[in-house]
Amino acid sequence: MKVLTLNAGSSSLKYQLIDLTENTVLVKGLCERVGLTDSVHRFDRGYGELKVTAPMKDHHEALSLVLEMLTDVERGPIASLEDIDAIGHRIVSGGEYFSESVCIDDDVLEKINLCSELAPLHNPPALHVIYACRELMPDIPEIAVFDTAFFQTLPPRAYIYPLPYEYYTDYQIRKYGAHGTSHRYIARHAARMLGADVRDLRLITCHLGNGASIAAVDHGVAVDTTMGLTPLDGLMMGTRCGTIDPAVVTTIQTRLGYTPEQMNEIMNKKSGLLGVSGISSDLRIVEEAAVAGNERAILALELYAYFIKRYIGQYFAVMGGAAAIVFTAGVGENSEYMRSACLAGLEPMGIVLDARKNRLRTGERIISEDRSRVKIMVIPTNEELMIARDVETILDRQRQAALLAASAEEEIEETLV
Ligand code: ADP
Numbered sequence: 001m002k003v004l005t006l007n008a009g010s011s012s013l014k015y016q017l018i019d020l021t022e023n024t025v026l027v028k029g030l031c032e033r034v035g036l037t038d039s040v041h042r043f044d045r046g047y048g049e050l051k052v053t054a055p056m057k058d059h060h061e062a063l064s065l066v067l068e069m070l071t072d073v074e075r076g077p078i079a080s081l082e083d084i085d086a087i088g089h090r091i092v093s094g095g096e097y098f099s100e101s102v103c104i105d106d107d108v109l110e111k112i113n114l115c116s117e118l119a120p121l122h123n124p125p126a127l128h129v130i131y132a133c134r135e136l137m138p139d140i141p142e143i144a145v146f147d148t149a150f151f152q153t154l155p156p157r158a159y160i161y162p163l164p165y166e167y168y169t170d171y172q173i174r175k176y177g178a179h180g181t182s183h184r185y186i187a188r189h190a191a192r193m194l195g196a197d198v199r200d201l202r203l204i205t206c207h208l209g210n211g212a213s214i215a216a217v218d219h220g221v222a223v224d225t226t227m228g229l230t231p232l233d234g235l236m237m238g239t240r241c242g243t244i245d246p247a248v249v250t251t252i253q254t255r256l257g258y259t260p261e262q263m264n265e266i267m268n269k270k271s272g273l274l275g276v277s278g279i280s281s282d283l284r285i286v287e288e289a290a291v292a293g294n295e296r297a298i299l300a301l302e303l304y305a306y307f308i309k310r311y312i313g314q315y316f317a318v319m320g321g322a323a324a325i326v327f328t329a330g331v332g333e334n335s336e337y338m339r340s341a342c343l344a345g346l347e348p349m350g351i352v353l354d355a356r357k358n359r360l361r362t363g364e365r366i367i368s369e370d371r372s373r374v375k376i377m378v379i380p381t382n383e384e385l386m387i388a389r390d391v392e393t394i395l396d397r398q399r400q401a402a403l404l405a406a407s408a409e410e411e412i413e414e415t416l417v
């Protein structure tokens with residue numbers, strides 16, 4: 001079965017064509033600067049990246065270019081669009097409407113649109129891409145996979161903010177979380193690596209990329225996560241501040257006369273590693289500066305690790321322990337220093353990192369000492385594969401339901417005869 005995964009950003013369109021039967025990625029690519037000048041389409045069939053400069057005035061044009069490439073006689077991995085069995089769309093916000101992936105129909109489209117306020121940079125372009133798919137590939141089923149769905153199991157004590165309750169009921173102000181597809185993927189994968197069922201484990205999953213979040217996954221069910229109404233909350237990130245005293249916001253606005261938009265820009269784009277170090281949002285560069293003795297870089301790294309450690313402690317308490325702590329994404333998969341810094345001193349909690357294993361570079365791996373009660377794991381995330389698997393599951397379910405309905409009809413007919 002071949003699934004095309006599509007992930008629309010405000011000016012980008014990422015995609016992969018995955019052959020689930022063969023377990024291979026046939027091609028992956030990215031359209032950048034969609035709607036801007038100098039748009040670029042990069043794609044890779046596994047023989048090195050190719051880059052094509054082409055105008056893309058909107059996401060419809062970007063998708064058309066992608067489909068042309070997919071079926072290109074020389075460069076494309078498939079002969080015709082009919083070779084695509086289904087399409088999986090990554091949708092950033094499904095609000096409270098969706099607790100799992102769904103087949104897209106008009107009602108789903110309307111709800112995704114209603115959630116646009118919660119993800120103004122992502123839901124509108126994703127809708128645009130869905131409409132373009134309907135036009136260009138009308139017979140191919142489309143499935144929506146929501147970043148927020150995994151966190152719809154959070155109990156009210158984890159998602160309600162202690163504000164006047166009307167803000168929740170009238171304006172849907174609550175914690176929604178993000179990165180759900182990644183947390184779901186690594187939780188399941190960790191269970192498989194441990195030879196257990198995810199429903200028998202308590203896991204702390206740490207997605208540490210430019211955006212970063214941690215989730216508490218209790219017996220397969222997410223019970224808390226660090227991102228909130230928006231992806232600004234929780235951990236300190238590349239350029240985002242994460243959790244701060246809310247009064248800091250009003251204090252800075254009042255003292256410096258900033259508008260909400262300016263304040264938003266500061267908290268989202270100028271804070272985090274970049275803000276504290278004054279050097280970069282890229283952890284590698286901050287690590288280099290710290291090694292060279294830059295004090296603000298050292299402070300930025302300490303803060304970054306401290307935020308992670310605090311949430312690991314919180315989620316340990318929330319679940320009454322954990323079988324494993326799992327790291328993923330750019331920082332989680334690659335930064336030996338950050339993994340070691342955020343877990344330092346946790347031996348009394350049964351969390352013992354193996355320094356030698358922590359230096360191993362690639363692939364999924366267990367990096368705790370054998371005596372560690374809590375396993376420490378690194379698992380490269382694969383949101384696209386999770387999306388493709390959801391698509392497969394939903395289509396299987398539909399097929400089975402159709403078969404059941406057909407055999408029920410046959411039975412009725414036989415009874416009548
Ligand atoms: P995104 O959220 O954009 O998908 P990624 O998951 O690619 O982000 O993570 C990007 C972050 O990972 C950057 O801060 C980068 O510095 C960090 N990173 C990537 N490789 C390494 C490495 N070898 N050592 C330390 N940090 C790394």
